Structure formats: structure tokens, C-alpha cells
Amino acid sequence: MNDSLHYLAGVAKQPVPLFDSVLGTEPSAECRGPVLEQVVFLTNNLIQLLEVNFSKDDTYIQSGVDFLHSYLQSIDDYKKSVQQAHSNASETTSAQSALSRLVLGLNLSQLEIQLLVLGGMAQEHEGFANLFCSLHPRQQPYPTAALLAKLVCTDQPLRESLCNCLNESVLFDLGIVEMSDQAPIFTQSIMVNANTWYAINTGKSCFLQTPALNIQSCFLGLSKWLQTAIVEDAKRCISNSLESHIMIQDMDNLVSLNRALALLEETKRKSVVVQLNDQFSQQEYKQLACHCVLSAAVPILLYDSQRSTTALHLGVLNQFCPCVIICATSNINIIESGCIKLDLPVQRLEHNELLLMWQTLLPEFASDAGQLASWFPLDPYHAMQRVKSWRSLHQSTQKKHSLSDISHAFKQYSGALLPQGIKRVTPRLGWSDLVLPETKLQQLREAIGRLKLQYKVLDEWQFLQNRRGAKGVRMLFSGVPGTGKTLSAEVLANELQVDLLVVDLAAVVSKWIGETEKNLAKVFSFAEQSQAVLLFDEADAIFGRRTEVTDSHDRYANLETAYLLTRLEAYDGMTILATNFRNNIDVAFIRRLDFIVDFREPNVTDREHLWRCHVPQTAPLNADVNFTQLASLFPLVGGEIRNAAVAAAFSAAQQQQDIQQEHFIMAVRKEFEKTGKAFREVNPS
Known part of the structure; x- marks a missing residue:
């Protein structure tokens, strides 16, 4: 036997345990065929090599040759059975096979294909x-x-090519093929792991360590968006596999993702959705590239960074995935250059698109689709999720549901996390709890009517057509503390059957440039999903007058104001600005307000009404209690009257007495002391 081949053989002195076959189920002939062609080619060459260079007396080698012959026969039998079962089946290398996709996607040479298949034959059968x-x-x-x-x-030229392949092949760079270390290169083992071989034979990729996300989608109402010029450009990039980065940015990544899936649906391309973070490694990008190449999928990267602007280095992913879609909540700067970059806007659905969406999702409420479109101008993804939740909860009930039932349920299913700086208030107070002049009450009722009927006036009758800020209701509540501004906001939210979101400006406003806008964007995004009433208390802190620019701080403060104006106009729900100092509000905001309600201090009649409202009928009152006297003598506002009533009740309970006029007067004295006002001594009797 040739010495070099004898060394190559390295005959084992003891039997080697058998390895079970990896393939537990029979993969499709279409995917398996190209792999088997290469296996058959290498097996025939291996038989020839062994028969020429080894003696038939070598038991181990001869048993190996016998296995190779029997394996080739099993391949012939397999092909015949496939042909009988599928007379029209083609066993040639197909662009649909996983191996063919890998060859095309990685631009593999014939030597690289043989390197890959030979390394995988150890996983193919224990005999190999x-x-x-x-x-x-x-x-x-x-x-x-x-x-x-x-x-x-x-x-010799082929051997030199193989040497270059062993040192430079992309198969090693991506980890598809590995070689053992600590040995001369031609004596190193060629290894393809079981998962990789399975993926090549079946097209079911096992490369991703980070699991791909399985996200449901809804494309109702997106036809107009899909026909816009820039989206058509994006579809062209995907269809023609042009080197491109397609950015879809929205404060809600699920909305961006739904648009990305709609793009791929239009272009008949598969997707793989992966959640990125700031620690995503180059190795994970390599695994993602392998997955995309094997499955002929377009990668969609969901990126939600805590930074206002992020530089993203996609690395090896760009080499093998010509088109990459990024869905982000913040600005992304892709470091790689030289490719097409498209930023797709996420436009709100128009009224006719919302009508179609709700008519399709809720056909039993098709006649009320206009009202639903006005109340819930949602992205299709969130609309689908709410309908799905509602049907899951009520599919077993026989009750016939009304539009108000649907509305109430949808407002509870927003599914969004409450952002920092918002306090959610579930309203419980009604009109009977408000003590205001009739003119003020009428203003509040008009605001409710405007919000409820905007779908008819603005969408059906087409008033203010194409005017920015036409939808939604923006109100200013001004007046001294305690006059009922927050109480009125709660009553309005209760009447609309939505939550009241009170914005804590101390948590929203940031000293860092750009952070205030980002926090405000989250506030408005959450409000849009829940259609809640937004209340900015002490609004002059952020809606205040713009100043002359004298330094960079003034410039960025004015930018925040400009951003607020834009978001205020875009919000379709009710926004309330509450302030103690109306004159401090920027005139640019004043011009955009639909209602300005001035809350004045209550008169004597109103104060008496307030005393009776804040002291329940179940309270044990002494006969000397005189609300008319309290209202006449003490010019308090509603909040102060409430505090005094509660303090008097606790004082009486501590003394184990009924509530007397003296208790009320002592409580009023404390309220005067809080504000520094002079208290007028009064004899309770």
C-alpha cells in the first residue's frame, strides 16, 4: 500500500461504536436531491480511492467499501421510489433547495460545495x-x-485552490464548516455539526441562537400606504435583491413591524424577525446571515434602544443579505455605506381606510364602522389584537353585545406599557359632582359632543378637509388651585368612558437634549392606543412662552415647544392643559385650542353647594351646623372646602362627637393658615 495513503488510513485497532443517523424523518426529494448528487459523486470517488490503494485483506477498509456500495444502491432505490410516487418530480439541483440557496447566497465554488458535503457525510450515516x-x-x-x-x-492547481479554500472560505467565517486545531492543515478534521447538516437537507434552519419572533400581522387598510412612491421603491429593492437598508421608524415597534411584514407579503418574500439589542454580537449576525441565506428570507431587525440616536454596525449580515429591514423606535445610523437607504414614513390611516378595516374586522358592527373609526383610529395590528382579545373573552357567551360594550372593552385592551411620567386615573365622578356655572358646564358638554361627532362632521361631511390638527379636542383650563380643573377633567374622561392620564411633567422633562421629546412621544403614543384623556397639570411648565434665543438652552427649549405643537395637533383624542396662570401659556398653543375654560372662585351659592356636596348625607351632623353661614363667611374654593370637610369629620370622630359647626370652623382656620390668608374669628353659636 502507498505509504502516504497508509498514513492517511490510520486503521483503527478497535471497533468504533456506531453513530445514529441524524435524519429521523424523510426530507423532501426536492431539497434532498442536490445534496445526494454530491454525496454520490464523493462516494464513487471514495470507492475508487480505496479499491486502488488498499488491500482486500484490510478488514476495516473492505467493510467500509461494502458499506459504500450498499449505500449507493440505497440511493438508487430511493430515487426510483421518488420517481414512482412523483412522476413529475425533478431531481436536479433546484433554486428551491437549501443547498442551492446556500451556493447562490454565499457564491460557493465547486471545491467549497465538496468541502461542505464531505464534512456533512459523517452526519449522513454512521457507516461514513x-x-x-x-x-x-x-x-x-x-x-x-x-x-x-x-x-x-x-x-496541482486544484490542490492549490483547495489550500486557499481551507484558509479563506466563507464557510469557516460563518461557522458552517469547522476544522480541528493543533495539527497540520491537511490532517485536520472537516466538521459539519448535526444541526447544520439537517438544515442543508431540509431547509429548516437551526442557526439562530436568538429565536426568531413569530408575530401575527394585519394588512387591512394599508393598500394606499403600499402604493406610495417610496414604498414602491422599497418593494423594488426587495423584489430585485438590491443592496439596501429599509428603515421603518415609529414609537411602537409592532406598528413598524406590521408595515415591514406587509412589504414582504406584497413581494412574496419570507421573513425572519429578530429582536436586536445593544449587545448583539457579530457571531449572532453571522448566524442570522446563515439562517436568511438557507431559508431565502429577508431579515427584519426589531431595534428598541434606550439611546436617542444609535450607530448600528450590521457587519457580516450586509455581505450575504442584500436587503435588510430595520424597525426602530429611535434614530438609527447604519455605519455600512454604498447601498440604498430608504426611510419609510408610518402614516396614520385615513377615514375610508379605517372604515374598511373595522367593517372587515367586525362585520356584525359594519353599520357602526364610522363611529369605531372615529373612536379608535388604530394601526391595523392593534385593531386586530383588540378584536382578537374581545372575541376570545366573549365567544362562549350568548349575550348580544352593543357598540358601547365593544367600545368599553377596546379601551381596556390597549396592551401598551404605561410610560414613565404618567399616572392613570380610572374616572368615577359624573356631572352631578361638578359645581360650576351653567356656561362653563355647557363648554364642557360641547367639547364632549365635538369629540363624539367628529367622524360625522370631519370625515363624512368633510369639513376642514386636509387641515392639520382638525381632529381631536384641545382645551385649556385656567384658574387658581382648587377651583375644579382636575375634577372636570375626570368628569370628561368618565363621560367618554376612557381613562384619565395625568402627565407628571417633572418625570417627563429632562435636562438631556432630545430626551424630553422622546418622553413626550411615548406619552402621546400610549394615549393614542388607549384613546385616553390627556391632562397636563401645571402646563405652563412645558407649554410656556418661547423665549428669545440667547444660548443653546433657549434654542432646545424652543425646539421642545415646537415638537409639542406638532404632537398636540396630531392627537385625535382630548388633551387638557391645566394652569394657574393663563398668561404664561405660549400664544402658539392658545391659537390651537378649541376651548378655553376659566375656573373662577365660587360665589356664595356655589360655596354652599360645595359644602353640601363634600359632606355626605350619612355624616352625623349636629343641629348647629349651618352651611349657609360657612359659605357666606369663608371665601374658600372647592379644594379647600373638601379638605376642611374631611378634617372636621376626623376631629369629631377623634372626640367621639357628632360633627359640629365648631369643627368646621376650626378646619377652615387651618385652610386659611395654609395659604397665609387672614382668618375672621367667628362665634360658632
Whole structure:
């Protein structure tokens, strides 16, 4: 036997345990065919090599040759059975096979294909692993680079090409093929792990360590968006596999993702959705690239960074995935250059698109689709989720549901996390709890009517057509503390059957440039999903007058004001600005307000009404209690009257007495002391 081949054989001195076959189920002939063609080619070469260079007396080698012949026969039998079962089936290399996609996607040479397949044959059948062990210099169940050279390199130039391949192939860079270390290169083992071989044979990728996300989608109402010029450009990039980065940015990543999936649906391309973070490694990008190439999928990267602007280095992903879609909540700067970059706007659905969406999602309420479109101008994804939640909860009930039932349920299913700086208030107070002049009450009722009927006036009758800020209701409540501004906001929210979101400006406003806008964007995004009433208390802190620019702080403060104006106009719900100092509000905001309600201090009649409202009928009152006297003598506002009533009740309870006039007067004295006003001494009797 040739000395070099004898060393190459490295005959094992003891039997090697069998390895079970990886493939538990029969993969499709279309995907399997191209792999088997390469396996058959290498097997025939291997038989020829062994029969020429090894003696038939070598038991291990001869048993290996017998296995190779029987394996080739099993392949012939397999092909015949496939042809009988599928007379029209093609066994040629197909663009639909996983191996073909890998070859095209990675631009593999013939040597690289043979390197990959030979390395995978140890996973193909335990007989190959046993034979490789007999031929390996260190008795390992893998082929060596020297064996590959003997099988396919017929001349010196081919051997030099193989040497270059072993040092530079993308298969090693991506981790598809590995070679053992600590040995001369041609004696190293060629290894393809079981998961990779399974993926090549079935098209079911096992490369991703970070699991791909399975997200439901809804494309109702997106037809107009899909026909815009820039979206058509994006579809062209995807269809023609042009090198491009398609950015879809929205404060809600699920909305962006739904648009990305709509793009791929239009172009008949598969997707793989992966959640990125700031620690996503280059190795994970390599695994994602392998997954996308094998499955012919377009990667959609969901990126939600805590930074206002992020530089993203996509690395090896760009080399093998010409088109990448990024869905982000903040500005992204892609470091790689030289490719097409498209920023797709996420436009709100128009009224006719919302009508179609709600008519399709809720056909039983098709006649009320206009009202639903006005109350819930949602993105299709969130609309679908709310309908799905509602149907899941009520599918077993026989009750016939009304539009108000649907409305109430949808307002509870927003599914969004409460952002920092918002306090959610579930309103419980009604009109009977408000003590205001009739003119003020009428203003509040008009605001409610405007919000409820805007779908008819603005959408059906088309008033203010294409005017920015036409929808929604923006109100200013001004007046001294305690006059009922917050109480009125709660009553309005209760009447609309939505939550009241009180914005804590101390938590929203940031000293860091850009952070205030980001926090405000989250506030408005949450409000849009829940259609809640937004209350900015002490609004002059952020809605105040713009100043002359004298330094960078003034400039960015004015930018925040400009951003607020834009978001205020875009919000379709009710926004309330509450302030103690109306004159401090910027005139630009004043011009955009629909209602300005001045809350004055209550007169004597109102104060008496307030005393009776804040002291329940169940309270044990002494006969000397005189609300008319309290109202006449003490000019308090509603909040102060409430505090005094509660303090008097606790004082009486502590003394184990009924509530007397003296208790009320002592409580009023404390309220005067809080504000520094002079208290007029009064004899309770």
C-alpha cells in the first residue's frame, strides 16, 4: 500500500461504536436531491480511492467499501421510489433547495460545495463516520482535508485552490464548516455539526441562537400606504435583491413591524424577525446571515434602544443579505455605506381606510364602522389584537353585545406599557359632582359632543378637509388651585368612558437634549392606543412662552415647544392643559385650542353647594351646623372646602362627637393658615 495513503488510513485497532443517523424523518426529494448528487459523486470517488490503494485483506477498509456500495444502491432505490410516487418530480439541483440557496447566497465554488458535503457525510450515516475513523490519522470519525484532496484534486492547481479554500472560505467565517486545531492543515478534521447538516437537507434552519419572533400581522387598510412612491421603491429593492437598508421608524415597534411584514407579503418574500439589542454580537449576525441565506428570507431587525440616536454596525449580515429591514423606535445610523437607504414614513390611516378595516374586522358592527373609526383610529395590528382579545373573552357567551360594550372593552385592551411620567386615573365622578356655572358646564358638554361627532362632521361631511390638527379636542383650563380643573377633567374622561392620564411633567422633562421629546412621544403614543384623556397639570411648565434665543438652552427649549405643537395637533383624542396662570401659556398653543375654560372662585351659592356636596348625607351632623353661614363667611374654593370637610369629620370622630359647626370652623382656620390668608374669628353659636 502507498505509504502516504497508509498514513492517511490510520486503521483503527478497535471497533468504533456506531453513530445514529441524524435524519429521523424523510426530507423532501426536492431539497434532498442536490445534496445526494454530491454525496454520490464523493462516494464513487471514495470507492475508487480505496479499491486502488488498499488491500482486500484490510478488514476495516473492505467493510467500509461494502458499506459504500450498499449505500449507493440505497440511493438508487430511493430515487426510483421518488420517481414512482412523483412522476413529475425533478431531481436536479433546484433554486428551491437549501443547498442551492446556500451556493447562490454565499457564491460557493465547486471545491467549497465538496468541502461542505464531505464534512456533512459523517452526519449522513454512521457507516461514513466508521469509515472516516478508519482513515483518520487520529482515529476521529471525520474526513480530513487530505482525504478531500485525494478525492477531488486531480492536479496541482486544484490542490492549490483547495489550500486557499481551507484558509479563506466563507464557510469557516460563518461557522458552517469547522476544522480541528493543533495539527497540520491537511490532517485536520472537516466538521459539519448535526444541526447544520439537517438544515442543508431540509431547509429548516437551526442557526439562530436568538429565536426568531413569530408575530401575527394585519394588512387591512394599508393598500394606499403600499402604493406610495417610496414604498414602491422599497418593494423594488426587495423584489430585485438590491443592496439596501429599509428603515421603518415609529414609537411602537409592532406598528413598524406590521408595515415591514406587509412589504414582504406584497413581494412574496419570507421573513425572519429578530429582536436586536445593544449587545448583539457579530457571531449572532453571522448566524442570522446563515439562517436568511438557507431559508431565502429577508431579515427584519426589531431595534428598541434606550439611546436617542444609535450607530448600528450590521457587519457580516450586509455581505450575504442584500436587503435588510430595520424597525426602530429611535434614530438609527447604519455605519455600512454604498447601498440604498430608504426611510419609510408610518402614516396614520385615513377615514375610508379605517372604515374598511373595522367593517372587515367586525362585520356584525359594519353599520357602526364610522363611529369605531372615529373612536379608535388604530394601526391595523392593534385593531386586530383588540378584536382578537374581545372575541376570545366573549365567544362562549350568548349575550348580544352593543357598540358601547365593544367600545368599553377596546379601551381596556390597549396592551401598551404605561410610560414613565404618567399616572392613570380610572374616572368615577359624573356631572352631578361638578359645581360650576351653567356656561362653563355647557363648554364642557360641547367639547364632549365635538369629540363624539367628529367622524360625522370631519370625515363624512368633510369639513376642514386636509387641515392639520382638525381632529381631536384641545382645551385649556385656567384658574387658581382648587377651583375644579382636575375634577372636570375626570368628569370628561368618565363621560367618554376612557381613562384619565395625568402627565407628571417633572418625570417627563429632562435636562438631556432630545430626551424630553422622546418622553413626550411615548406619552402621546400610549394615549393614542388607549384613546385616553390627556391632562397636563401645571402646563405652563412645558407649554410656556418661547423665549428669545440667547444660548443653546433657549434654542432646545424652543425646539421642545415646537415638537409639542406638532404632537398636540396630531392627537385625535382630548388633551387638557391645566394652569394657574393663563398668561404664561405660549400664544402658539392658545391659537390651537378649541376651548378655553376659566375656573373662577365660587360665589356664595356655589360655596354652599360645595359644602353640601363634600359632606355626605350619612355624616352625623349636629343641629348647629349651618352651611349657609360657612359659605357666606369663608371665601374658600372647592379644594379647600373638601379638605376642611374631611378634617372636621376626623376631629369629631377623634372626640367621639357628632360633627359640629365648631369643627368646621376650626378646619377652615387651618385652610386659611395654609395659604397665609387672614382668618375672621367667628362665634360658632
